Amino acid sequence: MRVAEAWRVALDALRANRLRSALTMLGVIIGVASVVLLVAIGTGTKQKVEQQVEGLGSNLLLVVPGKIEVGTAPVVSPLTLKDVDAVSRVVGDPQRVAVTVASGATARAGARSDFTTVQGVLETTPAVFTRSLARGRYLTGTDVDTSRRVAVLGDSVARALFPDRDPLGQQVTLAGVRFRVIGVFAPLGQSLGVDRDDEVHVPVTAAQRLWGTQRVDGIAVKAPDRERIDELGERIVAELNRRHPDTEFSAVTQQQILGVLGDILGVLTGVLTAIAGISLLVGGVGVSNIMLVSVRERTREIGLRKAVGARPRDIGVQFLLEAVLLTTIGGLTGMALGVGTALLVDALSPIPAAITWWSLALAFGVSAAVGIVFGVVPAQRAGRLDPVVALRAE
Amino acid sequence: MTGPPPAIEAVDVSRTYQLDGVSVEALRGVSLTVRPGDHVALVGPSGSGKSTLMHLLGGLDRPSGGRLVIGGRDVSVLSPPEMATLRNETIGFVFQAFHLLPRTSAVENVALPLVYRGVSARQRRERAAAMLGRVGLGHRLDHRPNQMSGGEQQRVAIARALVTEPTVLLADEPTGNLDSVTGAAVLELLEQLNAESGVALVMVTHDQEVAARAQRRITMRDGVVVADSDAPHDRPLSVDHGRPETLVPAPSAEPRSVSGSGPGHPSGGSGGAAGATGRLPHRPAPADATPTPASGRGADDADAVTNGGSGS
Numbered sequence: 031m032r033v034a035e036a037w038r039v040a041l042d043a044l045r046a047n048r049l050r051s052a053l054t055m056l057g058v059i060i061g062v063a064s065v066v067l068l069v070a071i072g073t074g075t076k077q078k079v080e081q082q083v084e085g086l087g088s089n090l091l092l093v094v095p096g097k098i099e100v101g102t103a104p105v106v107s108p109l110t111l112k113d114v115d116a117v118s119r120v121v122g123d124p125q126r127v128a129v130t131v132a133s134g135a136t137a138r139a140g141a142r143s144d145f146t147t148v149q150g151v152l153e154t155t156p157a158v159f160t161r162s163l164a165r166g167r168y169l170t171g172t173d174v175d176t177s178r179r180v181a182v183l184g185d186s187v188a189r190a191l192f193p194d195r196d197p198l199g200q201q202v203t204l205a206g207v208r209f210r211v212i213g214v215f216a217p218l219g220q221s222l223g224v225d226r227d228d229e230v231h232v233p234v235t236a237a238q239r240l241w242g243t244q245r246v247d248g249i250a251v252k253a254p255d256r257e258r259i260d261e262l263g264e265r266i267v268a269e270l271n272r273r274h275p276d277t278e279f280s281a282v283t284q285q286q287i288l289g290v291l292g293d294i295l296g297v298l299t300g301v302l303t304a305i306a307g308i309s310l311l312v313g314g315v316g317v318s319n320i321m322l323v324s325v326r327e328r329t330r331e332i333g334l335r336k337a338v339g340a341r342p343r344d345i346g347v348q349f350l351l352e353a354v355l356l357t358t359i360g361g362l363t364g365m366a367l368g369v370g371t372a373l374l375v376d377a378l379s380p381i382p383a384a385i386t387w388w389s390l391a392l393a394f395g396v397s398a399a400v401g402i403v404f405g406v407v408p409a410q411r412a413g414r415l416d417p418v419v420a421l422r423a424e
Numbered sequence: 425m426t427g428p429p430p431a432i433e434a435v436d437v438s439r440t441y442q443l444d445g446v447s448v449e450a451l452r453g454v455s456l457t458v459r460p461g462d463h464v465a466l467v468g469p470s471g472s473g474k475s476t477l478m479h480l481l482g483g484l485d486r487p488s489g490g491r492l493v494i495g496g497r498d499v500s501v502l503s504p505p506e507m508a509t510l511r512n513e514t515i516g517f518v519f520q521a522f523h524l525l526p527r528t529s530a531v532e533n534v535a536l537p538l539v540y541r542g543v544s545a546r547q548r549r550e551r552a553a554a555m556l557g558r559v560g561l562g563h564r565l566d567h568r569p570n571q572m573s574g575g576e577q578q579r580v581a582i583a584r585a586l587v588t589e590p591t592v593l594l595a596d597e598p599t600g601n602l603d604s605v606t607g608a609a610v611l612e613l614l615e616q617l618n619a620e621s622g623v624a625l626v627m628v629t630h631d632q633e634v635a636a637r638a639q640r641r642i643t644m645r646d647g648v649v650v651a652d653s654d655a656p657h658d659r660p661l662s663v664d665h666g667r668p669e670t671l672v673p674a675p676s677a678e679p680r681s682v683s684g685s686g687p688g689h690p691s692g693g694s695g696g697a698a699g700a701t702g703r704l705p706h707r708p709a710p711a712d713a714t715p716t717p718a719s720g721r722g723a724d725d726a727d728a729v730t731n732g733g734s735g736s
C-alpha cells in the first residue's frame with residue numbers, strides 16, 4: 031500500500047515538472063546511449079575481425095622468426111626453402127605448407143602502373159589459405175620448380191592495370207621484370223583496414239631471383255586436426271630452432287591471433303566505454319541535484335505527510351523512487367537511442383556495430399543504480415526532515 | 425483518579441530551542457492532561473508557546489524535559505517511525521495554513537493518513553468520501569485545493585484529521601487564514617464534531633468568544649500555563665495544578681452546549697493578563713513571532729534518528 035503510494039507520488043512529481051524531468055533525464059539518456067553505442071561498435075568490430083581471421087582458413091598455424099608480441103621489432107628471416115622442406119617433413123604433407131616472401135613493388139602494364147605487394151609463394155597457397163580464383167589458373171608446382179615468370183593478380187591490381195581489358199595472357203612488369211598474367215583472384219575485400227586484393231602472387235623461386243635473395247619471410251601450415259595444432263607448432267619450432275640455433279621462432283594459431291586482437295579491441299572498447307560512463311556519472315549528479323531541489327520544494331508536503339503518519343522511510347522511499355524513475359526512464363530512452371544509432375551506423379557506415387543483450391541489461395542496471403546512488407542522499411535528507419520545521423517551510 | 429485514561433498527559437514538560445547558540449525557552453514546565461472528549465481552548469499572547477505545546481501534544485516534536493505520554497505511550501522511548509505511527513493512530517491535526525497537497529483531489533487528500541495505515545485504496549476512498557460528507561463537502565470529492573474556497577479547504581483538512589478516528593484533534597488557529605463568517609462556520613463544525621464523535625478538541629485561538637465556548641480554557645504566558653479553567657466557571661488554577669479534578673467528563677458524550685451559552689461573556693471574563701491578550705480579534709494571517717523556524721536543534725530532532733529495525 032505504502033509502496034504503491036510512493037510510486038504514484040513519484041510519477042506524479044515527474045509529471046508535474048515535465049520539462050525539468052526531461053532535462054534531468056537528458057544527462058542519463060546521453061550517457062546510456064553512448065555506452066550502448068560504443069559497446070555495440072566494439073562488439074561489432076570484434077566479431078568482424080574474428081570472422082576475417084577465421085576466413086584465413088581453418089586450423090592455420092603461422093610460423094615466423096622472432097616473437098609475436100606487441101612492441102617487438104621484426105627479425106630478418108634466416109629461413110630458406112630448405113627449411114620449408116624440413117617443415118614439410120615434420121608436417122608429413124607438403125600440400126599443407128605455404129610460404130611467403132613479400133616486398134612492395136611497382137607493377138606496370140603499358141602506360142598504367144600500381145604500387146602493390148608482390149608475394150613469392152608456393153602452389154599450395156590456395157589450399158592453405160582457402161583462396162579462390164575469379165579467372166584463369168593458379169601457380170603450379172612446375173611454375174615454382176622452374177621459377178617461371180607467371181603472376182596471379184589480386185582483384186584491385188587487375189582493375190588498376192587492366193580496367194578495360196582482359197588481363198589473362200597480358201604482360202605485367204614487376205620491379206622491371208616481365209611476368210605473364212595467368213590468373214586473377216576472386217575479391218576478398220578489406221580486412222583490418224587493409225585491402226586484401228592489392229597483391230600479386232608469383233612463384234617463390236621467381237620472387238627470390240627478382241630480389242636476389244634466398245630468404246623466406248614466413249611459413250604457414252594448415253594443421254590436419256585442431257586438437258593437435260599446438261603440439262604440431264611446438265614440433266615445427268623445435269625443428270627450426272635445431273636448424274637455426276641463433277634465432278627464436280614462433281608458431282601462432284588463429285586462436286592466438288584472435289586473442290591478441292581481442293585484447294587490443296577490448297582495451298579500446300573499455301576505454302571508450304569508460305569515457306561514456308563518465309557522462310553517465312555526470313547525468314547522475316544532475317539527478318542528485320534536481321532531487322535536492324525537489325525535496326526543498328516539497329518540504330511542506332513532507333512535513334504534512336509526516337504529521338499524518340508517514341515514517342521517515344516512507345518519505346525516503348518516495349524520493350528514492352522518484353530518482354530511480356528519472357534514471358530508468360532516462361536509461362530506457364538512452365537504450366533505444368543507442369540501439370537506433372548503432373543500427374544506423376552499422377547500416378550506413380563501414381563501422382560494424384552489434385547489439386548484445388548483456389550490454390542492454392548492463393545499461394539498464396547501471397541507470398537504475400545511478401538513480402539509487404544519486405537519489406539516496408536527497409531521499410535520506412527528506413526522510414529525516416523535522417516535521418515541525420518542514421511544516422513551517424516557505 | 426477515576427474516569428477513562430487520559431488521551432495526553434504532560435508533566436512538567438519544557439522545550440528549549442537552540443538558536444545561534446542562544447537557548448530560547450519556549451516552554452518552561454507545563455503540566456496538563458487532555459482527556460477523551462475534552463474541549464480545550466488554548467489562549468495566550470503571541471510567542472507564549474501555544475504552537476510549541478501543540479507540537480508536543482501531537483507528537484510532532486519531543487520535549488526537552490519532563491514527561492509526555494500520548495495515547496498511553498511515553499514519547500521519550502519511541503523511535504521516529506513509532507512516533508509517526510502514534511500520530512497516525514491517535515492525533516488529528518488542523519493547521520492554520522490548511523496544508524493540503526496540491527494537484528490532489530479532496531478525497532485523496534482526506535485519504536492520505538489512511539495510506540500510511542495500510543488501508544486498501546477502495547476502503548480509503550470510501551472512508552474519505554464519507555468523512556467529506558460529514559464536513560458538508562460530499563459534493564466536492566474530486567475538487568482540487570485550487571478549485572475550492574479557503575473554508576472548503578479547511579473543511580477538507582478537518583476531514584483529513586478525523587478520517588483516522590483519532591482520540592485528539594489539535595487545531596492551531598484553524599480560522600487564522602479565514603474571514604470571520606467562514607471562520608465561524610469552521611469553528612462550529614469543529615465544535616460539533618467534538619460534541620458528536622467524542623474526539624477531544626484542543627484549539628489555539630485568539631478569539632475570547634470562541635475560547636469562552638470551550639469546556640475548558642488554558643491560558644499560557646511566557647512558556648507556562650497561567651490559568652487552566654472550566655469555561656462555565658472560569659476558575660483560574662495555580663500554575664502547577666495540571667489536573668483539575670472537576671473536569672472528568674461524563675462517560676457518554678452527551679451533547680454539550682455548542683452555542684456560546686452561559687457565563688462566558690464575550691468580553692472574556694478571565695482575570696488578569698490572559699484577558700488582555702484575548703481581546704485581539706481575528707488576527708489576519710498573523711506574522712509569526714517566531715524569529716526563525718530554522719532548525720538548530722541537532723540531536724533531539726523528532727525524526728532525526730532513523731530506526732532501521734522498526735516498521736514494515
Ligand SMILES: Nc1ncnc2c1ncn2[C@@H]1O[C@H](COP(=O)(O)OP(=O)(O)OP(=O)(O)O)[C@@H](O)[C@H]1O
Pocket residue numbers: 441442443448449450468469470471472473474475476477710711712713714715716717718719
Ligand atoms: N524553531 C524555533 N527556533 C527557535 N525559537 C523558536 C522556534 N519556534 C518557536 N520559537 C520560540 O518559542 C517561543 C514560542 O513560540 P510559539 O510558536 O510556540 O508561540 P505561539 O504562542 O504559538 O505564538 P503565536 O500566537 O504567535 O503563534 C517564541 O518565543 C518563539 O520565538
Ligand SMILES: [Mg+2]
Pocket residue numbers: 474475476596
Ligand atoms: Mg502559534
